[in-house]
Amino acid sequence: MAKAQDEIRQGAVEASLPDTPPPASAAVDALPAEIVSDSLASYLRTRAARIRSGDSGALPVLLGLVVIAVAFQIWTQGLFLSPGNLVNLFIESMVFMTLGMAEIFVLLLGEIDLAAGYVLAVGAGIAAILVQKPGFDWPWWLAIIVALVCCGLTGAVWGTLVSRLHLPSFVVTLAGLLIMWGVMLVILGNAGAVSIASPILVNQHVLYEIVNGNIPPLAGWVVLALVVVLFGGVLWARDAGRRRRGLVAPPPGLTAIKIALFALSGIVVVLICDANRGSATSVVDGVPWVVPIVFIVLLLWVMLLQRTQFGRYVYAIGGNSDAARRAGISLAKVRTWAFVLCSVTAGFAGILYLSWQGGTSTNVNGGQYVLYGVAAAVIGGTSLFGGRGKIAQAVIGGLVIGAIYNGLYLQGVQVQWQLIATGSVLVAAVLIDTVSRRGTLSGSSTRI
Amino acid sequence: MSSDLGDGPLAQSTGLELGATAVAGSGTALLQMRGVDKHFGPVQALYQVDLDLPSGQVTALCGDNGAGKSVLTRCIAGIHQPDRGEILWEGKPVHITGPRAASELGIEVVYQDLALADNLDIVQNMFLGRERVRRGLLDEDSMERSAAETLASLRVTTVRSIRQPVASLSGGQRQAVAVAKAVMWNSKLVLLDEPTAALGVVQTRMVLDLVKTLKDHGLGVMLITHNLNDIFEVADRLAILHLGRKVAEGPASEFDRQSVVEYMTTGRSER
Ligand SMILES: Nc1ncnc2c1ncn2[C@@H]1O[C@H](COP(=O)(O)OP(=O)(O)O)[C@@H](O)[C@H]1O
Ligand SMILES: [Mg+2]
Numbered sequence: 001m002a003k004a005q006d007e008i009r010q011g012a013v014e015a016s017l018p019d020t021p022p023p024a025s026a027a028v029d030a031l032p033a034e035i036v037s038d039s040l041a042s043y044l045r046t047r048a049a050r051i052r053s054g055d056s057g058a059l060p061v062l063l064g065l066v067v068i069a070v071a072f073q074i075w076t077q078g079l080f081l082s083p084g085n086l087v088n089l090f091i092e093s094m095v096f097m098t099l100g101m102a103e104i105f106v107l108l109l110g111e112i113d114l115a116a117g118y119v120l121a122v123g124a125g126i127a128a129i130l131v132q133k134p135g136f137d138w139p140w141w142l143a144i145i146v147a148l149v150c151c152g153l154t155g156a157v158w159g160t161l162v163s164r165l166h167l168p169s170f171v172v173t174l175a176g177l178l179i180m181w182g183v184m185l186v187i188l189g190n191a192g193a194v195s196i197a198s199p200i201l202v203n204q205h206v207l208y209e210i211v212n213g214n215i216p217p218l219a220g221w222v223v224l225a226l227v228v229v230l231f232g233g234v235l236w237a238r239d240a241g242r243r244r245r246g247l248v249a250p251p252p253g254l255t256a257i258k259i260a261l262f263a264l265s266g267i268v269v270v271l272i273c274d275a276n277r278g279s280a281t282s283v284v285d286g287v288p289w290v291v292p293i294v295f296i297v298l299l300l301w302v303m304l305l306q307r308t309q310f311g312r313y314v315y316a317i318g319g320n321s322d323a324a325r326r327a328g329i330s331l332a333k334v335r336t337w338a339f340v341l342c343s344v345t346a347g348f349a350g351i352l353y354l355s356w357q358g359g360t361s362t363n364v365n366g367g368q369y370v371l372y373g374v375a376a377a378v379i380g381g382t383s384l385f386g387g388r389g390k391i392a393q394a395v396i397g398g399l400v401i402g403a404i405y406n407g408l409y410l411q412g413v414q415v416q417w418q419l420i421a422t423g424s425v426l427v428a429a430v431l432i433d434t435v436s437r438r439g440t441l442s443g444s445s446t447r448i
Numbered sequence: 449m450s451s452d453l454g455d456g457p458l459a460q461s462t463g464l465e466l467g468a469t470a471v472a473g474s475g476t477a478l479l480q481m482r483g484v485d486k487h488f489g490p491v492q493a494l495y496q497v498d499l500d501l502p503s504g505q506v507t508a509l510c511g512d513n514g515a516g517k518s519v520l521t522r523c524i525a526g527i528h529q530p531d532r533g534e535i536l537w538e539g540k541p542v543h544i545t546g547p548r549a550a551s552e553l554g555i556e557v558v559y560q561d562l563a564l565a566d567n568l569d570i571v572q573n574m575f576l577g578r579e580r581v582r583r584g585l586l587d588e589d590s591m592e593r594s595a596a597e598t599l600a601s602l603r604v605t606t607v608r609s610i611r612q613p614v615a616s617l618s619g620g621q622r623q624a625v626a627v628a629k630a631v632m633w634n635s636k637l638v639l640l641d642e643p644t645a646a647l648g649v650v651q652t653r654m655v656l657d658l659v660k661t662l663k664d665h666g667l668g669v670m671l672i673t674h675n676l677n678d679i680f681e682v683a684d685r686l687a688i689l690h691l692g693r694k695v696a697e698g699p700a701s702e703f704d705r706q707s708v709v710e711y712m713t714t715g716r717s718e719r
Contacts, residue, residue, distance in 0.1 A: 245593075248609055303585075312586065315568060320565040322563060323573075324577075387565070388567055
């Protein structure tokens with residue numbers, strides 16, 4: 001018995017990671033660097049080895065973002081990275097980010113929601129009419145809630161058709177796209193447009209200010225400081241606690257770097273937003289309200305997907321739906337809720353759109369928006385095949401889409417080239433996803 | 449002595465009466481099948497099968513492809529309902545209506561395809577569907593600790609970290625995780641479907657040692673396998689199916705390689 005144990009130990013050494021040079025075996029590549037390393041230095045070494053062997057994580061998309069920024073900066077002769085334009089870019093990106101988050105719920109299951117773009121349009125339309133139409137004149141918060149509930153109901157319809165009747169989500173939501181397009185036209189009626197830009201009517205004004213209003217610079221710094229202290233404190237306490245109790249945790253240096261990076265990006269955003277982007281006489285500065293609002297939504301959805309049973313089941317179903325079924329998970333329920341959450345989030349993107357534009361009209365191109373949303377998720381690194389992806393990836397993907405959209409627009413490039421550029425980036429992202437997935441697949445087939 | 453009166457006609461005709469001596473020591477077996485029939489349309493998958501699965505012992509279930517091993521496993525797991533016959537659990541007749549009912553009794557199955565989600569880590573897989581929740585959020589710390597304890601008690605020490613995704617594990621390690629997942633829940637009987645079929649030598653050793661550990665913990669184990677080495681390495685008892693009938697059952701010491709092969713291929717043995 002003891003001898004057998006020894007044999008196993010030996011086998012284990014062969015099969016697991018030797019301390020000497022990082023091997024190219026798929027089994028080891030699949031280990032997160034945080035787990036392999038117990039100090040920051042070894043983490044960085046593992047990471048570097050990973051990148052050399054082709055598994056580069058978020059690096060390509062970050063590099064891509066830098067390349068896009070530099071290229072546009074040169075092309076627009078310095079206009080692109082000016083504070084005023086960057087704030088515009090943030091604001092434009094917020095809609096893409098939010099739609100990207102929406103899509104991630106269903107992409108994680110290996111499904112897709114093509115209706116989300118026109119759900120956005122319907123959400124915007126409902127909220128606009130409820131606050132604006134004489135005779136309605138609803139409070140802004142009630143209008144938002146009702147719009148989100150209506151959007152959620154449409155998601156429940158797609159979800160039920162997909163999960164209970166086993167129809168393909170592509171077809172169901174393609175039909176949904178057409179239906180919601182029609183519904184939007186019905187809601188907006190003959191006028192075809194609703195404006196909520198009235199500065200005197202409080203409920204319209206609040207909606208308008210979500211994107212167009214700014215947090216006073218001083219308040220912006222205070223909020224940022226609070227958020228960083230809170231986020232940093234929670235993260236540090238959690239990792240330190242896990243290290244103390246002997247549970248798996250990243251090395252302290254890595255936790256510190258994460259917190260520092262978070263603080264740094266916050267500071268950069270606030271600095272950019274606090275620069276005067278108006279004129280000398282009429283100052284415009286401060287962080288737009290939409291930035292912390294989208295951050296809160298992001299936080300909520302991260303908690304939901306990473307820290308609750310529902311989130312765990314979404315990943316499990318995306319990874320191996322048979323395993324999930326045998327574990328007693330109700331696939332239909334989880335799938336339906338994922339579609340509901342996708343549509344609610346898309347509806348929320350609609351509220352942001354409404355606020356940003358100061359109104360909505362029948363010109364909203366929901367078909368294009370939904371593709372931008374999917375693109376944001378996939379460019380960020382979410383897999384179309386299910387099981388792999390994180391909500392936060394929509395943020396970076398949304399920024400990429402926003403940057404292309406904004407840069408080409410600044411340059412006066414016509415819309416057809418914007419479409420072609422965005423489409424090309426999407427193809428590149430899907431290509432990366434597919435190739436890296438094939439990498440893991442071939443890895444698993446060589447596994448003993 | 450256990451009552452083993454309902455032996456299949458074929459088993460009797462071959463003159464083999466080993467089942468009655470099979471239960472070591474303490475009275476009735478943990479699980480007993482008595483005269484179980486199962487058919488799918490015209491296909492008779494199980495015919496009058498009797499089987500004892502005692503605790504603290506490894507019973508190997510062998511048979512050629514299509515012999516009915518998987519159907520028998522699914523009957524015990526509650527996925528199929530027997531058409532006729534009964535299943536006794538700790539001596540009492542039970543109707544195992546589904547996988548949930550089986551786990552409630554203490555029966556866990558490790559299927560051949562393992563049913564692990566590659567994108568989740570070891571802890572997440574081990575607790576899949578039975579997560580611990582505190583104040584609405586997953587209690588990762590407590591789950592991680594319990595998972596580590598279970599793996600340690602099974603002497604599964606080769607995994608680098610229990611937070612690594614299952615995709616990064618070797619075949620033997622995956623099997624170990626699947627077994628650990630099964631025995632985590634106070635299970636009394638574990639059914640393993642061909643656990644070594646796809647494994648190399650070292651990995652197979654690891655899994656067989658794991659099976660012995662389960663036995664040492666007092667669990668009943670049913671091991672479905674084709675592999676004669678595995679059978680004679682870990683099995684205390686043997687049951688052989690041939691075309692849906694149980695053709696032999698008894699202590700492993702009463703068989704040798706040749707007789708097992710004969711039972712598996714022809715349903716009878718000259719010895
Ligand atoms: N769900 C089913 N429907 C119809 N026939 C089945 C089903 N499951 C198994 N069978 C049949 O029952 C017989 C035994 O199959 P099985 O138990 O899978 O054999 P094995 O011993 O190789 O695991 C085979 O003839 C198979 O075709
Ligand atoms: Mg089988």
